[in-house]
Amino acid sequence: MLEMLQMGKYGAYVWSSYGLALFIMSYVAIKPLMDKKSIFKELTMKYRREAHTEEKQ
């Protein structure tokens, strides 16, 4: 098992490549999901504010 993970003498290269791919691709995927949350938050606040001013009038 350990031998398999070592990839001959190339373990560091192979694993760093796959690790970097994992890191970049998860960041690119997760970032818009977080943006989505903040957009929903912002719009909720905005609509609430609008509803509030309408009530006052």
Place this chain on the structure above:
Amino acid sequence: MYNAFFSLIKRDLRLAFRHKSEILNPLFFFVIVVTLFPLGISPEKQTLAEIGPGIIWVAALLASMLSFDSLFRSDFDDGTLELMLLSEYPLSILVLAKIIVHWLITGFPIIIFSPLLGTVMFLSNDAIETLMITLLLGTPILSLIGAIGMALVVALKRGGMLLSLLVLPLYIPVLIFSSNAVGSSMAGLSISGQLYFLAAFLIFCITLAPIATSAALRVSLE
């Protein structure tokens, strides 16, 4: 249409000669940049002859890069571009006239001065001849491609830096083939392949770049 084309060329040339710095500054820049390299690397003949073609060509790219403000900027500021857009003549023809003038006032002087710089960089006579031919074929391409980029950024306040980011990657084929042709002729090799490529690329750009430029101008002026 020909009338409009030629009168626009005449007008722009007259304007350029009124502001002589528009012609002289890119040229000075070109000469100064080339001069920096022997000082920065080494004045040795062998080294300079080897890197000379590339340096002269990179300097030509940068000089043409910095001169694009004169292409559309003043016409944009005083509203002439808007009139060109509304005129009855096809915009791409008028744009081509402006690009030709831009080449005449920036590219052409560089070609005239290139033998001097070639000598300073210890290029052989054959190589200097090739350098002039590649500049003759290559600098119009720079003007044509740069015009597309300039048309995209003309409405922006700080377009200069952005322009170089957009356009320099597209200059790479010209740089590769031109400086290689000069290097090859130093080594006494045949250069017809490189020159054919440059000529083909030039024709390609003459056909398509004015269309792209006028499309970009329409977007910028909206």
Place this chain on the structure above:
Amino acid sequence: MNAVDKTKIKAKSNPVMKFIYHFASPKHFYRISGKLIPWLGWLAAILIIVGSIDGLFFAPVDYQQGDSYRIIFVHVPAAWMSMFIYMVMATAGAIGLIWKIKLADVVASSSAPIGAAFTFLALVTGSIWGKPMWGAWWVWDARLTAELILLFLYLGYMALEAAIEDPRAAARACAILAIVGVINIPIIHYSVEWWNTLHQGATVTKFDKPSIHVSMLIPLLLMALGFKLYYATVVLVRARNKVLYAEQNNSWVKEIVNQNN
């Protein structure tokens, strides 16, 4: 009325175009893409996980390069995606430019950062692969150089988009830039390859193997497909965000946002 509006109206009277405009309407796009995303996302995840495990542990060892060649299963699909996404950007940009379909503009601008990320990934994995093979982190290999230039093109696109304030003007300017770029990419590739063969000679041609064994091809294709679906998922999520934000004053967005709480 200008010519642009006329073509739009003319296009809308054609039944096919009517359908496309209808489908591309922000509201429908939001609804349909919301249903698609989980499917695409999970499928992408499964393909990438299976492909990685197959590539890392089950594909046979290369007799020349040993285990280091396993980087190919990340590097090559990423390089393919970097090209593919630029093509998508140019095509979507052209569609937005010609038929004024806003959704196409949104797809084009949502694609750019993903494409840049894949280009960066392809560059770095190529360089990591190069270290054991060439003994240096960077070699001016034709493909790596071309990939580097592609990264410059992506960065220029994103810089232009960021510099123009009006989103519609930005989309149209970027579309023109992407089309010019896409026409130039083959020329750049050709010239870089030509330059490379002159200067490097026949040193290393590791990246283009004449043939590849089936047991290596399967994980490669799994990863390539997985990356494509991953891109489809992420681009939809990004496009949905942009659509939602741009349409925030419309009642359907209000409904969705209020339902979500």
